[in-house]
Amino acid sequence: MKYNQKTENFFADVYEVTRLIPRGRVTSYGAIVNYLGTKGGARMVGWAMNNCHREVPEVPAHRVVNRDGLLTGKHHFGTPEMMQQLLESEGIKVIEDKVQDFQKLFWNPIDEL
DNA sequence: TTGCTGACCGACG
């Protein structure tokens, strides 16, 4: 599969930022988009994540949630429970598909990078 | 080319 240079660059940036998320922390699609300069649109981040499973090394997509801290993409993992399981294994509490203390655990690439 | 969809977000009523 080949993508445009634009798309490849976008993908690379998204994956790079996602991999930089510290263990036990989370971020949002909007934050990544904002960090990249809203290039490509917010929905493209999710679209990129849909392809991340074939990327190497593994992209911690489970650390990326929507702006409310909801695990909107959990159905795109092997099983719907996997995303929550991975987060809890890192010490993140998840209740009803929602990250607890989201504001506290939120990792903003703009602020950190 | 058109129209619909999508792991989003913000604004409106």
Next chain:
DNA sequence: CCGTCGGCCAGCA
């Protein structure tokens, strides 16, 4: 609180 719409861009029929 909930539904709807517009904007963003790529993929597909």
